Amino acid sequence: MGWLRKHCSYVDKNYQIYLDEVLGAKPSGNGYEIMVTGDVNILAEIKCNKPINNGFKFGSAQRNSIIKYIQGLLEGKSKVNFDPTNAYKFLVIYDFGDHTLKAT
Template sequence: MSDPYNRESELKERFNRFVADKITGNPEDYYSKLSVDDFEDLKTTLRDIHNIITYRTTIRFIEWVSEHFPYVRENYKVYLDQVLNTKPSENGYDLVVTGDINVIAEIKCNKPIMNGFKFGAQQKTGLIKDIYGLLVGKTKVKSIKPAEAFKFLVIYDFGDHTLLAAQHLIKNLSADLKDKVLLYKEESVLDLDKVYIVFIK
């Protein structure tokens, strides 16, 4: 006969396994060492996880842009510093390049819901808002005109689910956007009138 379900045992096992596997490498009972106040502090700290993922993806995208545009490669530190000095709450683009070439980019780290093949309603709303922002501009951004910039919607690559979710998003865009959003391909000839979706790992 199997043991009855024990909620705390399950929570403890999952928490301890995660900490040991991902952080310490040592299997210990971390759960029992933490008070409710400690867990609340941990919860507060973990609110920054999304910002950490976005930051790392942005850095990877700067590297990607550097590989595709010599001007950015020559001025890499300028754009790295731009990202380092931008607060997560600021309402501009996640990356702005001006000079020999102009680039604007929004970075998204949306994982398709339930490990499925489409984005959730709120995720989709946010993505479409960013697409419009790339195409027509943002009221708080005066330093660059979208019509004069290459536009990228950068999505963290969670694998095939991300590709299929992006394809589903494009397929279901409104008529005014459907022909303006494309998946980036290496052979793509960039068009200033389009938003290119780039997957970054």
């Protein structure tokens, strides 16, 4: 959220609203999404996948899930109430250090 706040004035003006939305997301091992609508539309998928067995590769289910989320960003998702072709889209993978870098 901090990066979005710094780079998108609309997010900065409504920061607390979006922060509350993120903090209200149910915790899960998969992650969550952020949707910003207004002057600028933003769709971000935040993935919290740690490489399998604390290693340096994602497992096949993790890879398939990441691919599914990329397709959802590009093609649109049922939850999104704006045209995804006119939005900034981000896939964010939580940083588990070298494990994440090498797996990505």
